[in-house]
Amino acid sequence: VAAGLVLGFQTKSSLMKLSSSVDIRLEDVEDCLIYDRHGTSIPFKKLYQERKSVIIFVRNFLCYSCKEYVDDLSKIPREALENANIRLVVIGQSAHHHIEPFCSLTGYPYEIYVDPERCIYQKLGMKREEKFTDSANPSPHVKSNIFVGQMRSIWRAMTSPAFDFQGDLHQQGGAIIAGPDCQVHFSHFDMNRMDHMPINWLLQLAGVQLTLDFSDKPKIIHV
DSSP: OOHHHHHHHHTHHHHHHHTTOOOOOGGGTTTOEEEOTTSOEEEGGGGTSSSOEEEEEOSOTTOHHHHHHHHHHTTSOHHHHHHTTOEEEEEEOSOGGGHHHHHHHHTOOSEEEEOTTOHHHHHHTOOSSOOOOTTOOOOTTOOSOHHHHHHHHHHHHHHSSSOSOSSOTTOOOEEEEEOSTTOEEEEEEOSSTTOOOOHHHHHHHHTOOOOOOOOOSOOOOOO
């Protein structure tokens, strides 16, 4: 059975519980500035004022697990988002000039901004150190093992035109579903680099009628 379909069937009751786990105030961060790939700033509230948005905060653009998570975000069909009237946004915490290379690397076609001062990360209370637990489920979106993933991250840092770590290495990310206005429908703050909210869960919570298979296993075609 495809990994994406397993997620879809296993989590019906879990989604009901998750949808009530909202404990953040967007009023605290609505005026924080975020920047697009050209360095143009907008207030954070512009992302969710008019319609519901799925907003993903990544650790940093060099993080291999974040890169592979965004690889999978790029596979979401635009038509599915448009039919549900959902806005999909990724936010990083690097300088804005790292956005374009990151999008080229991942093929991510939707909106992306940066919060270089980590204003939103800090005010919402996102974690700044990693915490691992035995009960944690591995991310279905990270295919690389930690050694290979970290080697790829180091290589990208070394070959980047501007050598830096593209964000605070200790900062963790998260995901929220918000809007219209200041309604918060769901929030999740990552405990560590592997603690991403599964994309199929996010889509279902946001009202997108779609279940995707994100596994990298070869597909068997019956003829």
